[in-house]
Amino acid sequence: MSKPIIKKPFFVFNPKSYLYGNALLELANVADHLAEKYPISIFVTAPFADLSAISKSTSKIIVTAQHMDGIEPGRGMGQVLPESLHYAGARATFLNHAEHPMTLSNLSKAIIQAQKLGVLTIACADSTQEAKAIAELKPDIILCEPTDLIGTGKTSDENYINETNEAVKGIDSEILVMQAAGISTANDVFRTIELGADGTGCTSGIVKNQDPKQMLIDMVEAAMHAANTQ
Amino acid sequence: MSKPIIKKPFFVFNPKSYLYGNALLELANVADHLAEKYPISIFVTAPFADLSAISKSTSKIIVTAQHMDGIEPGRGMGQVLPESLHYAGARATFLNHAEHPMTLSNLSKAIIQAQKLGVLTIACADSTQEAKAIAELKPDIILCEPTDLIGTGKTSDENYINETNEAVKGIDSEILVMQAAGISTANDVFRTIELGADGTGCTSGIVKNQDPKQMLIDMVEAAMHAANTQ
Amino acid sequence: MSKPIIKKPFFVFNPKSYLYGNALLELANVADHLAEKYPISIFVTAPFADLSAISKSTSKIIVTAQHMDGIEPGRGMGQVLPESLHYAGARATFLNHAEHPMTLSNLSKAIIQAQKLGVLTIACADSTQEAKAIAELKPDIILCEPTDLIGTGKTSDENYINETNEAVKGIDSEILVMQAAGISTANDVFRTIELGADGTGCTSGIVKNQDPKQMLIDMVEAAMHAANTQ
Amino acid sequence: MSKPIIKKPFFVFNPKSYLYGNALLELANVADHLAEKYPISIFVTAPFADLSAISKSTSKIIVTAQHMDGIEPGRGMGQVLPESLHYAGARATFLNHAEHPMTLSNLSKAIIQAQKLGVLTIACADSTQEAKAIAELKPDIILCEPTDLIGTGKTSDENYINETNEAVKGIDSEILVMQAAGISTANDVFRTIELGADGTGCTSGIVKNQDPKQMLIDMVEAAMHAANTQ
Numbered sequence: 001m002s003k004p005i006i007k008k009p010f011f012v013f014n015p016k017s018y019l020y021g022n023a024l025l026e027l028a029n030v031a032d033h034l035a036e037k038y039p040i041s042i043f044v045t046a047p048f049a050d051l052s053a054i055s056k057s058t059s060k061i062i063v064t065a066q067h068m069d070g071i072e073p074g075r076g077m078g079q080v081l082p083e084s085l086h087y088a089g090a091r092a093t094f095l096n097h098a099e100h101p102m103t104l105s106n107l108s109k110a111i112i113q114a115q116k117l118g119v120l121t122i123a124c125a126d127s128t129q130e131a132k133a134i135a136e137l138k139p140d141i142i143l144c145e146p147t148d149l150i151g152t153g154k155t156s157d158e159n160y161i162n163e164t165n166e167a168v169k170g171i172d173s174e175i176l177v178m179q180a181a182g183i184s185t186a187n188d189v190f191r192t193i194e195l196g197a198d199g200t201g202c203t204s205g206i207v208k209n210q211d212p213k214q215m216l217i218d219m220v221e222a223a224m225h226a227a228n229t230q
Numbered sequence: 231m232s233k234p235i236i237k238k239p240f241f242v243f244n245p246k247s248y249l250y251g252n253a254l255l256e257l258a259n260v261a262d263h264l265a266e267k268y269p270i271s272i273f274v275t276a277p278f279a280d281l282s283a284i285s286k287s288t289s290k291i292i293v294t295a296q297h298m299d300g301i302e303p304g305r306g307m308g309q310v311l312p313e314s315l316h317y318a319g320a321r322a323t324f325l326n327h328a329e330h331p332m333t334l335s336n337l338s339k340a341i342i343q344a345q346k347l348g349v350l351t352i353a354c355a356d357s358t359q360e361a362k363a364i365a366e367l368k369p370d371i372i373l374c375e376p377t378d379l380i381g382t383g384k385t386s387d388e389n390y391i392n393e394t395n396e397a398v399k400g401i402d403s404e405i406l407v408m409q410a411a412g413i414s415t416a417n418d419v420f421r422t423i424e425l426g427a428d429g430t431g432c433t434s435g436i437v438k439n440q441d442p443k444q445m446l447i448d449m450v451e452a453a454m455h456a457a458n459t460q
Numbered sequence: 461m462s463k464p465i466i467k468k469p470f471f472v473f474n475p476k477s478y479l480y481g482n483a484l485l486e487l488a489n490v491a492d493h494l495a496e497k498y499p500i501s502i503f504v505t506a507p508f509a510d511l512s513a514i515s516k517s518t519s520k521i522i523v524t525a526q527h528m529d530g531i532e533p534g535r536g537m538g539q540v541l542p543e544s545l546h547y548a549g550a551r552a553t554f555l556n557h558a559e560h561p562m563t564l565s566n567l568s569k570a571i572i573q574a575q576k577l578g579v580l581t582i583a584c585a586d587s588t589q590e591a592k593a594i595a596e597l598k599p600d601i602i603l604c605e606p607t608d609l610i611g612t613g614k615t616s617d618e619n620y621i622n623e624t625n626e627a628v629k630g631i632d633s634e635i636l637v638m639q640a641a642g643i644s645t646a647n648d649v650f651r652t653i654e655l656g657a658d659g660t661g662c663t664s665g666i667v668k669n670q671d672p673k674q675m676l677i678d679m680v681e682a683a684m685h686a687a688n689t690q
Numbered sequence: 691m692s693k694p695i696i697k698k699p700f701f702v703f704n705p706k707s708y709l710y711g712n713a714l715l716e717l718a719n720v721a722d723h724l725a726e727k728y729p730i731s732i733f734v735t736a737p738f739a740d741l742s743a744i745s746k747s748t749s750k751i752i753v754t755a756q757h758m759d760g761i762e763p764g765r766g767m768g769q770v771l772p773e774s775l776h777y778a779g780a781r782a783t784f785l786n787h788a789e790h791p792m793t794l795s796n797l798s799k800a801i802i803q804a805q806k807l808g809v810l811t812i813a814c815a816d817s818t819q820e821a822k823a824i825a826e827l828k829p830d831i832i833l834c835e836p837t838d839l840i841g842t843g844k845t846s847d848e849n850y851i852n853e854t855n856e857a858v859k860g861i862d863s864e865i866l867v868m869q870a871a872g873i874s875t876a877n878d879v880f881r882t883i884e885l886g887a888d889g890t891g892c893t894s895g896i897v898k899n900q901d902p903k904q905m906l907i908d909m910v911e912a913a914m915h916a917a918n919t920q
Contacts, residue, residue: 100308560768
């Protein structure tokens with residue numbers, strides 16, 4: 001099946017397990033309006049059981065799972081079935097996040113299953129070496145996030161961004177590179193895109209903000225602004 | 231929050247990851263009619279992303295997740311958030327299934343979270359010793375399934391059923407005991423309830439049957455019949 | 461096979477993966493002299509591949525593995541084989557430490573294998589509820605260590621110690637209870653034994669001390685002193 | 691530190707957890723004689739706690755661990771410390787075996803630690819795609835073993851051997867490729883080397899043989915013979 005086309009720069013709103021139900025739905029709807037207004041791809045993640053509701057309520061965002069297992073329909077009790085995610089409307093999934101590390105074997109199989117179903121894959125690496133290994137598995141996006149920086153409010157510097165871009169695109173020039181370490185303000189978003197990331201995203205900078213909707217709007221507009229100045 | 235009341239004997243239709251989408255929904259609707267017709271609790275499991283659709287389409291069955299993590303809203307990227315399952319309509323969850331074994335710590339926390347949300351817990355043990363350990367965590371139901379028998383078509387014998395019943399209820403008499411090893415025919419269901427199990431259930435005996443709907447009906451009616459003869 | 465007899469109060473020197481080779485051997489020899497001098501059981505843990513050397517060089521300490529899997533000789537590539545540990549001289553093992561959490565199934569099987577081989581088991585719990593579940597598996601010692609306190613320098617308070625003692629011994633009065641949260645000085649050791657722990661132990665308070673040998677001596681003597689004042 | 695030099699074709703005797711203690715030591719000594727007699731590298735794996743004894747008793751074989759974690763000295767309770775393995779005499783380690791799959795992150799870090807210590811790495815892949823990903827991490831040897839064939843007695847065919855050789859050496863021509871699926875006779879060893887594998891190895895074909903010593907000798911000599919006919 002055909003996958004969604006990614007319009008660069010892309011922005012990922014990843015509320016992890018901070019949000020569910022109505023609170024998540026409201027922010028997904030804000031993101032949906034932004035994805036209609038601007039020529040930019042916006043991914044919104046949701047807990048597995050929320051994917052269906054988010055998908056039914058939106059039409060422009062790319063509804064994204066937080067994880068997916070590399071299994072086919074069968075036993076797999078308690079695992080995350082790709083077909084079920086796709087049926088619920090998910091069109092992308094994170095894989096191998098530092099909070100849910102995958103075995104190489106499961107990661108490899110999950111990318112193959114996603115490809116068959118038309119689900120975009122965002123695979124996480126916490127070093128340039130890992131990013132190169134993952135690039136051989138041909139996901140759509142690699143998130144290069146030095147684990148040490150997660151939650152510190154420090155963003156990846158220019159050297160790291162250039163190094164990972166070169167490492168990944170040297171293996172497969174079609175893979176997009178996402179940089180999201182320490183994004184906590186709209187200015188971080190602007191700077192990261194300006195430095196050469198294909199996309200970026202945010203969790204706590206939005207969900208812990210006093211006004212999450214406004215911060216989401218500001219960040220998406222900062223990504224647009226950075227793209228226009230390039 | 232209050233949990234559903236379990237009417238004995240209960241029956242668990244657990245299609246694992248064999249089914250999703252419409253095929254699963256149709257069987258869930260059959261189960262819902264049976265749960266209306268008979269004074270028996272019927273649990274139907276679904277992949278996480280299918281829970282919401284099953285829940286919206288049914289009213290009598292107990293919609294059941296295949297797994298749940300012992301986390302609270304927060305980071306937990308890729309994990310199975312209890313609040314999200316409950317919001318989607320799940321009122322029960324399996325825990326520690328042999329195909330998704332949990333650490334003792336995660337199992338313990340998941341049972342606590344489920345209790346807070348009013349979600350019933352079906353915790354799996356593959357020996358009498360494990361069943362006793364789990365009984366101290368006070369789940370609602372313990373599934374005593376000797377791992378060696380899963381998928382073999384051999385049911386637990388009377389000794390094993392008595393032994394696990396005594397072991398579990400000796401620790402907490404309110405915990406229900408489910409026996410489901412090797413249930414492949416309606417007669418297996420009848421015999422297992424007759425031998426003293428509080429409930430039973432089935433996966434491949436239904437999903438791999440030529441006529442899954444009829445087999446589901448037959449099994450639920452066999453459970454009823456066994457209850458009436460006691 | 462017969463297990464070593466535990467002389468109370470016991471002390472566990474657990475250098476985790478901080479030490480290996482000669483540095484570890486020297487401290488193990490210090491512990492061996494103390495175990496000869498005082499009527500107290502001293503457990504010394506070592507990385508798996510160091511167990512043999514420690515065992516050959518000592519005679520009074522109880523050489524202890526950091527983990528063991530619940531397997532029998534066979535495939536199990538990369539797992540920690542009980543028979544191999546025992547052959548190398550280990551006579552005790554930690555299980556389910558917060559840095560290496562075990563599935564309930566593996567934990568249950570490991571305790572059974574250890575019992576067969578005459579290897580003492582020290583199983584870790586991070587809540588009273590978990591301690592009760594583990595007590596049903598009948599390990600020799602339960603380490604009750606609220607995970608939140610590990611590495612903070614805060615010790616468990618009297619309430620927690622009493623509560624876990626009662627919870628564990630209420631299920632099986634022969635299980636010993638170890639309390640080791642936040643032990644960083646000899647005084648912490650004294651106080652913890654005085655408050656009713658059957659034993660205690662230490663990692664960073666010793667290995668990060670300027671004079672690890674002296675701190676080890678001081679702690680063991682504090683345990684002796686506490687025992688004598690009871 | 692400098693790593694051992696690998697003399698092709700190499701042979702890996704991998705008794706997994708089938709053997710420990712004296713039974714393992716005797717076969718390791720047989721392998722040591724063979725490694726002296728023939729210009730071939732012989733790796734012999736051992737459970738962690740047996741490594742030290744095997745290493746002390748042999749001088750020509752490459753003593754090999756079954757697994758190693760990507761950690762540095764520090765906490766890591768229950769994990770497999772690289773420094774401890776090296777101190778015990780291990781000069782190689784398997785990584786990511788199908789019976790002990792590793793997260794990509796742990797695998798990547800383990801290869802880096804091994805490199806620092808002068809420990810050879812044999813990393814397992816169960817598909818060509820995985821082999822390519824692992825090749826980017828630059829282990830010394832990649833074992834290409836279609837998981838489905840493990841223990842079936844079926845060997846990899848010529849196509850699979852050529853395909854994996856090209857895939858791996860296309861990324862890094864210095865990485866050696868091991869093929870070991872279904873090796874159960876000396877003739878399997880001969881044929882696999884003849885078809886182009888840099889090395890091969892065996893578990894159950896040796897340990898379950900009536901005369902394991904003779905089978906070990908026959909297999910090593912078959913590898914030599916295949917090398918001489920090339």
